[in-house]
Amino acid sequence: MYVKLIQPKMLRRPMDTDLKARMAPPLGLLTIVSILKDNHKVVLENENIEKINFDDKPDLVGISVTVDVLNRAIEISRKFREKGIPVVAGGIQITSAPDFIPQDAFDSLCIGDAEGTWPEIIKDAQSHSLKKIYHCKENFGADDIVSPAYDFVKKSKYLYTNIVHTSRGCPFRCDFCYNSSKNHKYINRNIDDVLADIKKINLRHIMFIDDNFIGNPAWTRKFLEELKPLKIKWNAAVSINVANDGELLDLMKEAGCKSLFIGFESINPSSISNVHKVQNNIKNYENAISEIHRRGIMIHGSFVFGLDGDSTETFKTTLDWIVKNKIETVTSHILTPYPRTKVYEELKKADRITSTDFSKYNTAHVVFKPKNMSAEELYEGYLWIYRNVYSLKNILKRLPDCKEQRAAYLTFNLFYRKYGKFTDFLCKIISYKLVGKIAQLAGRYL
Structure with missing residues (x-):
């Protein structure tokens, strides 16, 4: 069979x-x-990197x-289905939410891991007997996980191709997260398989893209x-409770950890308690940051605004806290009720x-009524946080105490966030792959 796989274009924030x-x-x-x-x-x-070829005729x-590309995915589907292609x-x-998909949008829905569904999908497609829904088998486990086809990647089109899961x-079920919907479960891969992927990539810096590296x-x-x-040198996403285990942090440092993505979500206790982020204890945040920084590991902090405990004062309070604690990089989000999460319900x-x-x-629009501010105030506060975290003044104020971190810190803050448009222009001239390599040579391990 000839199978075409498509990633729909995301809308920029x-x-x-x-x-x-x-x-x-x-x-x-x-x-x-x-x-x-x-x-x-x-x-x-x-x-996101090339046009879809609608003129060819794949079998499937x-x-x-x-959720944010669902509308575009339906448009793409319609164009192929009009030609009789399933x-x-x-x-x-x-x-997460198969019941939110219009009945006539696609021929089939694949629920769960691809390894537990696609062999059956292909078999049925070959016999022209596709079912409406395919569920991953119940006993799906580590031995069933297949390594991605790294040799298939168009490396010149991406900043980084050194990604491994x-x-x-x-293991957590935070109310606003996709993982709180019923069809998600937590599985660790076989260690030998992960090591094989790292060796296959054959680079000295790896990005582990798990939802929680220490789950x-x-x-x-x-x-x-x-x-x-x-x-190797690497970065990963972890829950804040990593700082409760000094031995684990020491081991992470010894193994090459350079930075950690952490979902602080909020520094407001009432906001956190309302969404069952049970692994986050705000009283321990600053001690946790100190423990991580003490080991020469940078922090990428993620924050969600619009939780029911938030008000217009939350933005300045959060900015002051970020600057005070020298959080190296920040991602800001507007609370978004993903379908079938507890927050949505x-x-x-x-x-x-x-x-x-x-x-x-896509966490950049207000699609609900905030409790303690207007929708306009929430949106403007969200933009204000980005402008001020990445102002030159606050970039300098957050400069890491550890000198070894500074090249990586400045590379991200200046060339990805503050002057990202210039960097993007440069990438289009000399290729994203080359700029990604330059960033790594400059010490960019975020």
């Missing part, structure tokens, strides 16, 4: 440039490539769907011991959802 869209290739679709490529012709088209189309939709939105899902601390310890001999019940245009569900 106000602070983003094309650097965001070209950050890294889609591992989910590359996993499907691995499943199929030995026995079928496979093409992967990422609309597969589309990866997040379309399968999968991805995090389909798995060590797990699927997250199973016992597994993480074993993995880090195996990772140390490779002498609660806001819907309270008649507080104001938009069902899912293209706006």
Whole structure:
């Protein structure tokens, strides 16, 4: 069979440039490539970096769907289905909320991991008997996980191709997160498989893109011991409770950790308690930051605004706290009620959802009624945080005490955020791959 896999184009947020869209290739679709490529012709088209070829005639189309690209995915599907080509939709939105997908949008929905669904999808497509829904098998585990087809990546089109996942899902169920929907579970990969991916990439810097790298601390310890001999540098996303385990932090440092993405979400205790972020204890935030910084590890902090405990004062309070604690980089989000999360159900019940245009569900639009401020105040505060975190004054104030961190810190703050448009222009001239290499040479390990 000839199978075309498609990543629909994401809509840029106000602070983003094309650097965001070209950050890294889609591992989910590359996993499907691995499943199929030995026995079928496979093409992967990422609309963020290239146009979709609607003129060819594949036997089957597969589309990866997040909620913000759902509208575009439906448009793409329609164009192929009008030519009699069946379309399968999968991805995090389909798995989290399949009942939100219009019945006539796709021929089939793929719920759960690709390895547990696509072999059956291909078999049925070959016999022209596709089912409406495919569920991943119940006993899906680590031995079933397939490595992405790294050799399939168009490296010149991306800033980074050094991305590896060590797990699927997250053990926590925060109310606003996709992982709080019922179809998600947490699985660690086999350590030997992860090490094989790292060696296959053959670079000295790796980005682990798990939802939570320390979701199973016992597994993480074993993995880090195996990772140390490779002498690579890496970054990962973790929950804040990593700082409760000094031995684990020491081991992470020894194994090459350079930075950690941490979802602080809010410094307001009432905001955190309302969304069951049980792993976050705000009283311990500053001590946790100190413990991480003391080991020469940088922090990328993630914050959500618009939680029910927030007011207009929250923005300045958060900015002052970020600057005081020298959080090296920051991602800001407007609370977004992803379908079938607990936050969505609660806001819907309270008649507080104001938009069902899912293209706006990208954490950069206000699609609900905030409790203690207007929608306009929430949006303007969100933009204000970005402008002020990445002002030259606050970039200098947050300069890391550890001199070894400064090249990486300045590279990200200046050339990705503050002057991202110039960097994007440069990438278009000399290629994203080359600029990514330059960033790594400058010490960019975020």
